């Protein structure tokens with residue numbers, strides 16, 4: 001009995017050590033406020049280990065509300081923030097522990113207040129935000145990180161992304177590395193860098209600290225295999241934005257997905273999100289509807305069969321299946337200002 005107990009204890013120690021093992025060439029985050037992080041799995045959402053040893057909840061809430069972003073008046077921004085606040089409170093109370101915001105969504109104050117009002121300890125939540133290219137550059141970016149923390153009322157972030165591959169992303173990354181070493185951020189990310197190979201390589205091959213996450217558009221109509229293979233070569237986790245194709249009717253009414261949904265007594269949205277999970281992708285579906293928010297996390301009580309996964313894989317339309325095709329050569333200038 002004593003031997004069995006010792007064996008189980010050693011096994012438990014080995015398993016817990018292995019979940020914190022990280023790649024030899026990736027520096028762990030420095031000591032600082034981020035040390036307080038204490039994220040656990042809630043509602044069955046898996047925790048995915050990243051290349052630096054920290055773990056991210058695989059499913060999160062996307063908080064961008066594009067329809068409300070256009071009104072930059074004080075009243076418009078207040079509505080945007082209060083709507084984001086309420087969505088964040090609903091999500092955290094439903095069991096979400098991963099939130100995705102950005103300076104460019106103009107809602108960080110609402111998201112930060114929502115975290116406080118949810119009653120869920122901040123340390124139990126993975127909070128991501130993104131820097132806009134107008135904030136890139138050595139020194140400039142460090143100030144922008146501190147301003148971001150102020151808007152969110154936080155003293156550390158779990159992940160900070162460079163939102164777009166434009167402007168001085170190399171200078172920005174140097175400041176992100178400093179913030180990482182100071183324990184102000186637990187993981188670093190690049191968003192949309194799949195659209196600009198030169199920028200991808202400048203960060204991934206050229207900088208001291210490698211990214212942990214790459215955020216890209218991804219859903220059953222654009223499964224992004226080439227980009228996912230590239231990320232896998234660098235041990236970078238892929239997280240999908242527009243995981244529901246921005247609620248495009250063609251996707252949400254697709255016949256194959258509808259038949260699978262019927263077979264499992266689930267909605268098409270739940271089938272799509274379950275597909276993301278079984279593909280090993282992180283996903284941040286956006287919603288401001290508390291019923292949808294609850295529905296979208298109720299995906300850990302069933303499994304898609306191999307045949308169903310294959311049926312969904314066959315829906316891939318490659319790059320042509322993307323909703324947001326952007327030409328960075330033409331759009332570069334657009335990213336260097338932020339319409340505050």
Ligand SMILES: NC(=O)c1ccc[n+]([C@@H]2O[C@H](COP(=O)([O-])OP(=O)(O)OC[C@H]3O[C@@H](n4cnc5c(N)ncnc54)[C@H](OP(=O)(O)O)[C@@H]3O)[C@@H](O)[C@H]2O)c1
Nearest residue numbers: 062063064241242243244245246247285286287288289292
């Ligand atoms: N890095 C980037 O450049 C980038 C770009 C775009 C987005 N993002 C991030 O990715 C997140 C997700 O993108 P997204 O929100 O635009 O698109 P999405 O998640 O693909 O779709 C959101 C849409 O789906 C609807 N929806 C959600 N759950 C539903 C359900 N159960 N049944 C029916 N409809 C449902 C939502 O409406 P309701 O509100 O009515 O539920 C909303 O209209 C954003 O919020 C943002 O955080 C990042």
